[in-house]
Amino acid sequence: MTDSPAPLADPHLSHPAGAADAPADGPRDIVILGSTGSIGTQAVDVVLGNPDRFRVTALSAAGGRVELLAEQAHRLRVRAVAVSRADKAGELREALRARYGPAEPLPEVLAGPNAACELAASECHTVLNGITGSIGLRPTLAALEAGRTLALANKESLIVGGPLVKALAKPGQIVPVDSEHSALFQALLGGTRAEVRKLLVTASGGPFRGRSRAELRNVTPADALAHPTWAMGPVITINSATLVNKGLEVIEAHLLYDIPFDRIEVVVHPQSYIHSMVEFTDGSTLAQCGPPDMRLPIALGLGWPHRVPDAGPVFDWSTAMSWEFLPLDEEAFPSVALARHVGALGGTAPAVFNAANEECVEAFLSGGLSFTGIVDTVAAVVEEHGTPRGGGLTLEDVLDAEEWARARARELAARTVRTTGATTAEARA
Structure with a gap:
């Protein structure tokens, strides 16, 4: 896989001089894709807590949680709402009618596999793609083609369609929302691209850190879903347990920042306080840290280049803490090495x-x-x-x-x- 002339996610290009002084006047129009999932619900929390900064114009979801989607639409007063399952359109309309008063206009309802793409290309400033899985690729491409800023939490769309995304994305158009890539995005501001020696992607190690491959053979789904630090959907939680998620993040880091695979390292950090690090050529390493709460990278993705005050919790530095760092056991967890191989192919x-x-x-x-x-x-x-x-x-x-x-x-x-x-x-x- 060849490197492109410039990274897909470049904090220097996305942070023009003077931009951090104050946010633009008026709220920024946002479209949230995957609004009823883990990322989407937390994004809604961020928006509701900052009505002066953000205004949601449209929501999309798969259709499995129609009541929640209708509630979100009503609270946010969106113009349009979409479900990818066409058979859920009628149920969604009924749920909306139950939420809205007689004098309140209902939002437009879109349904079908292309509904999220329509919203991704609609008039707005930023599209947050919080869809889980490779079905997020088409909406990612639609948002980029329409010229929207893309707050990208759907890593799969970049991984499976990397060259397609690279061909469409303009410099500074993508702001990563994954906690690891948001951390790298921020730490990279500490030096130029030529000064980067290594990207260090942290991993909690999941619920099975320290177990041998033999000990992993008979673990149950209930065991694997018990993540020690993060609350996520089932697919992402299992991916975290196998460390496939970390392998995907290595590929994503390569695509976002154009750093070769041999300069992207995975480090196990059980506390999940340091979200990732950048090592520079002078020997300095910059780390971005914070409590394990996705509202922080979500708020940064929605508001960049401005930070959202009080977006999430902070550490109590008066309390003693211990932070550990361990090497990755690639024999027990071969998924990262496999992902490197796949990324190189x-x-x-x-x-x-x-x-x-x-x-x-x-x-x-x-x-x-x-x-x-x-x-x-x-x-x-x-x-x-x-x-x-x-x-x-x-x-x-x-x-x-x-x-x-x-x-x-x-x-x-x-x-x-x-x-x-x-x-x-x-x-x-």
Whole structure:
């Protein structure tokens, strides 16, 4: 994967001189995609706490929590609301009518797989993409093509469609919202790009830090969903337990900041207080730290280049604290090394990696795949996919690769005997 002339997320380009003095007059218009998920609900909290800074014009969600979506729409007085599941449109309209008074105009309702894309391209200043999964790619592209500032929490859209995103994004158009990449974004202000020696991406280690691979074979979904520091959705929580999430973040850091993979390191930090670090060529390391609360990077993504006062909690520096740093156990957690390999392959390989993982996580949660079988199966699918062909990547290429990877992952996962702890490789033998 070749580096582009400038990083996708450059805090220097996104922070013009004098911009930090004061926010612009009037609230900034925001569209929130994935508003009923973990990122979306916390973004709504940030907006409601800062009505002088932000105004939400539209919301989108998948459709599984229609009542919450209607409540958000009413509280925020949005112009439009969308659900990707067309069969939920009627239920959403009923929920809206129940919330709104007789004299209150109802927001426009959009439904279907392209509804989020329509909102992403609508008139606003910033689009927060908080959708989970690679289905966020199309809305990411729509927001960039429309010239909106993109507060990006949907890492999968960048990972599976990196070249497509790079081709559309203008300098400074993307502001990362993942806590790790927001931390890198801020720490990079401490020097020039040429002065960066290494990016240090921190990982909590998840609920299984310190366990061997043998000890991981028989962990249950309930075990894996018990994250020690972060409250997240089930897919992201399982990805954190396997450290697939960290592998995805390594690829994302490479794409956002154009730092080679051999200069991006993962460091285990169980407390999740330091969100990531940048090591510079003079030996100095800058770290961004704060309590593990996503409202901080969300507020920064919505308000950049301005900070939002009191966006989240702060440390009590009068209380003793201990912060630990540990090396990553790549034998027990091979997902990061696999992600580096996939990122270096480029092309459709990251899409295959991500799609296969989403299917394997679903199989694990439903009891059809062992915990270690998740990454084993993903690795098998990546190996079968092979080296991507040359030439420019298209959206159709990405979608075709994902479809193949999902089908193949389901086939391989179905052969795994979870009750015996057999891996996919063992099941294929």
